Amino acid sequence: MSTYHAFTEAEAIAYARRMPDLFAPDSELTSREIGDGNLNLVFHISEPATGKSIILKQALPYAKVVGESWPLTLDRARIESETLMIQESLCPDLVPHVFAYEKDLALTVMQDLSDHVIMRKGLIEGNRYPLFAQHIARFLANTLFYTSDLGMNQQEKKERVKQFINPELCKITEDLIFDDPYRDADTNNVPAAIRDAVETIWNDRELHLEVAILRNGFLTHAEALLHGDLHTGSIFIKEDSTKVIDPEFAYYGPMGFDIGAVFANLLLNYAAQEGWSRDEQARADYRGYLLGTIKEIWSLFHGEFRSLWSLYGVDRVQQSESYQDWYMQRLLRDTIGYAGCKMVRRVHGLAQVADINQLQDEAAKERAQRLALQIGTSLIKHHRHAQSIDELLDIAIQAVK
């Protein structure tokens, strides 16, 4: 048993050397800490002679993005590794393989994905990923269906809910997504140029009601085992492969929260095209690609989820067509509402996105921020009335007209 302490690069090498069957005991290894997220250390260990490599991910006992003043449970490393193993059993090609998890060190040893890029970076560079919609729709359909009361034994599911109680990480989401952006909170990071638009949000009672309804769903609706933080920084991608990483926020929550997270991050990039595209035609083309991807994801997800349900549904009472229709419409509405919340928090909340923040042209950045707020708030306000995914797309299209 090892006592918890944050690893140095040299300690990461020493640990990797002890892993059976990975590296020869006397081989030369290199180590680089490459973590650029908000919470953890990530060591890339490689053996130059053979080209073999692995990742050691270690949770820190505080939120790295803020510092030691924000303590954070190490149990999130267990949640992450156990979630990855469940997801691997459902869609093995869409998540990294976990070689080992060591509780006392809050350490997970996993497959190295350095031949992929973080999707947020790929989108900022203007790349297109033709297989992404298929991959993420399959990931969402399988992970959400088979961990819910529709697709697994309902008593075992209750045990799973217990296994994935994740109060500290959920609290971050409850505050940073569903509370702080709607008031003048210390955690916010309000860009001076858009203060007027942010203050409008702080005073918008109609909006606050819709956010309260969505927050209630996040607090109480233990529907499926969610990834819990499914933004484009949690996706490694290349032309022919997609890998979903980092499920440390996993817990039993409303399915629409994960689907909405994917849509929100595509829409944040859509807003950021104000500054990234070379000219109007390129901007319209790339925005068309992003909206087409959202539409394709919803359509493939919807088809796959319903077909899993019809073939493998475990609950006779929930099997009827009309119940499935009702359920999918509610899921669409949740998805649209959560997508809106996930956009708004990234504009003036604590943790923002590179798509917008890396824009060098201040005027373009301001236009992108205002657009993201406009689309996000419209999605939140519309969500309980939505009938079709086209309404989400229309909101995005109207916002740039």
Ligand code: SR1
């Ligand atoms: C204090 S953690 C801030 C954000 O980083 C994570 O990726 C989550 O999105 C969280 O809200």
Ligand code: MG
């Ligand atoms: Mg993360």
